[in-house]
Amino acid sequence: MKNLKTSWDLDSIFPGGSQSPELKEYLENLQKEIGLLDKDIAPGVQDWSEIIEKTQTVAGKLREAASFVNCLNAQNVKDNRAKLLMGRIMQLQAFLNSVLTALDQQMLDMSQEEWQRLLENAAPVAFNLEERREMAREKMGEDKEKLVNDLSVDGYHGWNDLYSTVTGRMKIKITRDGQEKELSIGQAANIFADPDAKLRQTMAEKWEAAWAHEAELCASALNHLSGFRINLYGHRGWDSILKEPLQYNRMSPETLDAMWSTISENKEPFVAYLERKAQLLGLDSMSWCHLRAPVGRINKKFSYDDAANFIVEQFEKVSPIMAEATRRAFKNNWIEAEDRGGKRQGAFCTTLPMSQETRVFMTYSGSAGSVSTLAHELGHAFHQYAMRGLPLLAQRYPMNLAETASTFGEMVVADAALENVSSKEEKIALLADKIDKSISFFMDIHCRYLFELNFYQARKNGPVGVEELNSMMEGAQKESFCNSLTSWHPHFWASKLHFYITAMPFYNFPYTFGYLFSSGVYARAREAGKNFQDQYLDLLRDTGRMRVEELARQHLGVDLTGKDFWQQAVDQAATDVKLFLELTG
Numbered sequence: 001m002k003n004l005k006t007s008w009d010l011d012s013i014f015p016g017g018s019q020s021p022e023l024k025e026y027l028e029n030l031q032k033e034i035g036l037l038d039k040d041i042a043p044g045v046q047d048w049s050e051i052i053e054k055t056q057t058v059a060g061k062l063r064e065a066a067s068f069v070n071c072l073n074a075q076n077v078k079d080n081r082a083k084l085l086m087g088r089i090m091q092l093q094a095f096l097n098s099v100l101t102a103l104d105q106q107m108l109d110m111s112q113e114e115w116q117r118l119l120e121n122a123a124p125v126a127f128n129l130e131e132r133r134e135m136a137r138e139k140m141g142e143d144k145e146k147l148v149n150d151l152s153v154d155g156y157h158g159w160n161d162l163y164s165t166v167t168g169r170m171k172i173k174i175t176r177d178g179q180e181k182e183l184s185i186g187q188a189a190n191i192f193a194d195p196d197a198k199l200r201q202t203m204a205e206k207w208e209a210a211w212a213h214e215a216e217l218c219a220s221a222l223n224h225l226s227g228f229r230i231n232l233y234g235h236r237g238w239d240s241i242l243k244e245p246l247q248y249n250r251m252s253p254e255t256l257d258a259m260w261s262t263i264s265e266n267k268e269p270f271v272a273y274l275e276r277k278a279q280l281l282g283l284d285s286m287s288w289c290h291l292r293a294p295v296g297r298i299n300k301k302f303s304y305d306d307a308a309n310f311i312v313e314q315f316e317k318v319s320p321i322m323a324e325a326t327r328r329a330f331k332n333n334w335i336e337a338e339d340r341g342g343k344r345q346g347a348f349c350t351t352l353p354m355s356q357e358t359r360v361f362m363t364y365s366g367s368a369g370s371v372s373t374l375a376h377e378l379g380h381a382f383h384q385y386a387m388r389g390l391p392l393l394a395q396r397y398p399m400n401l402a403e404t405a406s407t408f409g410e411m412v413v414a415d416a417a418l419e420n421v422s423s424k425e426e427k428i429a430l431l432a433d434k435i436d437k438s439i440s441f442f443m444d445i446h447c448r449y450l451f452e453l454n455f456y457q458a459r460k461n462g463p464v465g466v467e468e469l470n471s472m473m474e475g476a477q478k479e480s481f482c483n484s485l486t487s488w489h490p491h492f493w494a495s496k497l498h499f500y501i502t503a504m505p506f507y508n509f510p511y512t513f514g515y516l517f518s519s520g521v522y523a524r525a526r527e528a529g530k531n532f533q534d535q536y537l538d539l540l541r542d543t544g545r546m547r548v549e550e551l552a553r554q555h556l557g558v559d560l561t562g563k564d565f566w567q568q569a570v571d572q573a574a575t576d577v578k579l580f581l582e583l584t585g
Contacts, residue, residue: 004305013357014068023068045103060392069086074343097149138237152228159500163217176199186343192292195293204287218500223464248398260449312326319536335359368417386537400509411518414430414437428583431579441511443482447492458472
């Protein structure tokens with residue numbers, strides 16, 4: 001593949017972007033379809049097969065529009081029309097949620113005999129229907145839940161919108177190569193992976209100051225959206241702040257506890273790595289702003305074409321189907337990778353279920369880390385490709401399992417890069433980049449998890465101020481990093497978008513779960529070689545219709561509620577650290 005475009009094609013979905021007449025008409029028709037579905041349900045469902053099919057179609061169309069508008073907002077944070085469109089979509093989502101709440105009530109009212117008959121007739125989505133019914137059983141009555149859906153648009157999701165507006169307008173000025181440049185938050189974040197230590201330190205000071213300047217607004221958004229959750233949970237009779245995220249991720253508290261306790265007991269090698277990394281960087285000690293700093297030197301930048309071809313080549317060795325799906329994403333311009341201002345920070349992959357396409361978003365810089373990020377997001381894209389042909393209800397896998405294919409793809413590319421290095425220095429650099437990912441999952445994300453646990457406990461007693469949030473965050477960082485850093489990022493609670501995402505609370509531990517779970521899957525792939533492709537596809541296709549413990553038992557033969565699986569996965573990462581220390585000793 002040559003001369004690949006670094007900007008995506010959205011016009012193939014709805015031409016004209018946020019001004020698209022086709023999108024406007026699509027949303028108007030969608031509102032009518034939701035209204036018709038409401039009327040079909042209101043007197044009592046007569047034909048459940050038809051209603052289930054209509055519900056999946058309407059939900060799929062809404063997700064298509066939401067994914068498209070999310071892409072518009074990501075590619076240009078100043079697209080005010082796109083922001084308004086997202087508000088419209090949130091209203092449609094609230095409308096649909098209310099319709100589904102009425103449907104839930106009818107499912108609850110069915111006798112057990114009627115319910116079993118429905119499940120038999122809807123076998124491909126029986127798991128999903130059973131799950132929905134059980135979740136509905138633990139909520140308030142229909143009228144109250146409908147009211148929550150209506151109020152959440154402005155009283156809950158609105159705080160996420162405010163945060164996006166605030167961060168979208170932020171700029172940080174930095175002098176680089178003798179020129180002063182004004183960077184978006186997404187571009188500024190990339191500086192923390194720059195080889196220049198002074199530049200990283202300067203950015204850290206500017207970064208902290210920029211977030212301190214917006215801290216009051218961020219704290220207001222965080223306090224209000226968390227307060228909404230706490231009050232809602234109270235009315236539902238939920239006594240644990242983890243109930244919803246665990247429910248969403250289809251996992252048990254025992255699994256979560258086993259994972260974190262295993263990690264906490266095995267951080268010593270990673271502390272040793274951070275100490276060695278500081279030495280190699282010529283630093284007296286390790287600071288948060290140097291965590292992503294590259295170690296060693298890779299003699300070249302990776303062009304976008306080279307990265308694309310390398311990723312496809314490595315995917316081919318694991319799964320020809322995976323390689324072909326990835327090649328299609330590049331050739332059809334489904335990837336937004338251009339390094340320019342005005343883009344949202346971070347990276348993501350989103351699904352367009354009705355078009356049966358995906359879109360990948362990132363800011364590609366040519367670094368080894370950028371290649372890894374690209375492979376990670378393309379892993380997400382393949383996961384959705386693997387789900388094709390299944391009912392839409394059975395395609396909705398939870399976030400923790402969504403990280404399986406993405407991290408798997410990243411691991412395939414990272415190990416291939418290590419095997420293809422031409423010098424010891426390059427091997428050290430790539431190995432450090434790989435271990436830095438482990439640091440992120442074992443320490444950085446652990447910090448986020450600990451912070452949210454402590455924050456929600458404090459928030460039950462009233463709003464939490466900026467100084468207390470800073471103190472709480474610094475305490476979580478010290479605990480998760482085992483006091484191995486000498487400076488901290490107290491405003492991390494403000495700078496991390498994940499704390500403000502209202503689609504799911506505790507947008508953190510699923511990443512670590514996915515990383516370790518995919519390690520187990522990757523170990524199986526290395527053992528099985530080319531015979532693994534069918535097993536891998538079967539596993540991915542079951543991610544939307546099984547709880548994680550059942551998925552692990554059936555496809556890997558392991559018990560996630562015990563520590564053995566997690567210990568083996570952590571040991572794999574520790575092996576990388578051992579090799580790194582040997583090479584740099």
